[in-house]
Amino acid sequence: MNSFGQIFRLTSFGESHGKAIGGIIDGCPAGLEIDLDFIQNELNRRKPGQSKITTQRDESDQVEFLSGIFEGKTQGTPIAFQIRNKDQHSSDYNDLKDVFRPSHADYTYIQKYGTRDHRGGGRSSARETIARVVAGAVAKLLLKRVGVSIQAYVSRVGEIQLGKPYTELDLSQTESNIVRCPDVETANRMIARIEEAGRNHDTVGGVVTGVIQGVPAGWGEPVFNKLHADMGFAMLGINAVKGFEYGSGFDGTRLSGSEHNDVFIKTETGVRTKTNHSGGIQGGISNGEDIYFNVAFKPIATLLKEQNTVDRAENEVTINPKGRHDPCVLPRAVPIVESMAAIVLADHYLLNRINQL
Template sequence: MNTFGNIFRLTSFGESHGRGIGGIIDGCPAGLELNLELIQNDLARRKPGQSKITTQRKEPDQVEFFSGIFEGKTQGTPIAFAVWNKDQHSKDYNDLKDVFRPSHADYTYIKKYGTRDHRGGGRSSARETIARVVAGAIAKQVLAQPGISIRAYVSQVGEVKLQKSYAELDLTKAEENMVRCPDAETAEKMIARIEAASKDRDTVGGVITCVVKGVPAGWGEPVFNKLHADLGFAMLGINAVKGFEYGSGFEGTKWSGSQHNDVFVRTEEGIHTKTNYSGGIQGGISNGEDIYFNVAFKPIATLLKEQHTVDKNNNEITINPKGRHDPCVLPRAVPIVEAMAALVMADHFLLSKLNSV
């Protein structure tokens, strides 16, 4: 399954150390005047080598479009694009050709396909998410027409947790520091935690929070394509993601129903709710309130330290990998979370237009 979406669809291709990563977007409405700078900006937020707490692989990650755009506007035809790889160090992986690295996809790819590209993880590498970021950046521009915005930020690194809700924060400030946390004081603690992991040649995980504003009531399907289910499917398809919760999430399980219910009230703008523990979605359909959710990322599996494992011949061995790797995936994953949310929301936007015909 290399294709995501129902109406607004992305098919991605490419490997970490191949010629490049690319995709084909189908279902994008015609006549959309694309801002290519916004697309490139999201790629810059995802690319390696952007700060001292990310991998030092140097990639320009410049997107090249081949079709579907003429005189700056979408044509309603397939949009094909690629981002070429420039700084692969494939030799760093030669010693791992026949090795099953702990918590990687090496073993499972061999069991499924009988073969694998050992260079940087091949297709299982998070570098594939370049295609999602390009498509998501276009989806954001589709969603800007009905006034929908999507912002994500790092809310936890290891045990360092931001103790404020998104409503108390200026989310634009997330881009003012390298960890992409909108609270400067917490950001400094997060950076220190990542630097400590890196110094120990280890890694650390955490949580990204995402907020979608401006979605009207009525988006989503009542049974199998519930809006929150599609968002969960999208987020759990991102490399290193281990959990998804929306609204009150797991915390809400501790409350009684009388505490948790979102009471409807009449306002000058129409019907709203006093609280938003539902996370903007009820019965799988948006209710007009903010949609917000958390995405949990594990500590990434590539450690630059000695580990025990086995090889394809079932020999017990010790590895000490080389290469350039992120001690924490979170700062670079923020635009990926936004992109996947945008793909889901663009799909449901177009589905809602069909349902209203």
């Protein structure tokens, strides 16, 4: 279960403190121009050590393509790539070898496999998401050819919420600050909240909002691979994600049907909806409106403070973890959310081409 997608398909490999993280992208059409600078920039948005509110692990996260690209274009063959790990501090985890850290995958991995790589969480580490960002960047290049754009941003950190819908924001300002919130005043409050958590050796969670524009009507499947279902599956597979909603989401349950229905109207550009409570998807298929969604991230489980737990021998123990960790995952999660959305959409774009042969 290390692969994602049906036609546009990513298989990832590697561990947090292994030699490299990498992947194989299969199903990408031939002839796609690969912008290496764009792909590297996407990785730079995810990499550690990029600001004072992220982990200070020092990784360049330089991607190396091994196959599938010739003279700057895809060949329709598997695209293999890797990103080497260079700044592992594996000794920081020696005291945790036989200990189950609270809310981590330590216990469940032992129950499933009978063994685990305790260095930085091994395969369960969020460092694995590097592979998703590379595949997502390639997917973005493919989607750009058909006019689809994807933009995510931080809309809540702890109790500090951006109280505006995306339609009232200038999303081009998302990268103007280190927390990746397109509203400067709210961004400053979010940064202060993350810094407070860091000073207290604690962590804080929040929400990333995604906005997808340019998807035409007709992408998605009517039953088991509904577009929103695949999107939710993708987002819930990201480390630390605890919830997903699209369109009106849970707030929509407070409305009556007459208030919630998106009325169809005729416009100069064709059939549109007067409102967009559906979040651009109806019956599992895109309707041509913007697709928007929220992804909830829990506070990161690694706390640099004393906690009680048990070890493999079921002895009660106290731990005081070392290492370099984000006090808040949200700023670095933004490009991961975009990448998973891009992989889903690239997959459905290719599936839709088959349906219309």
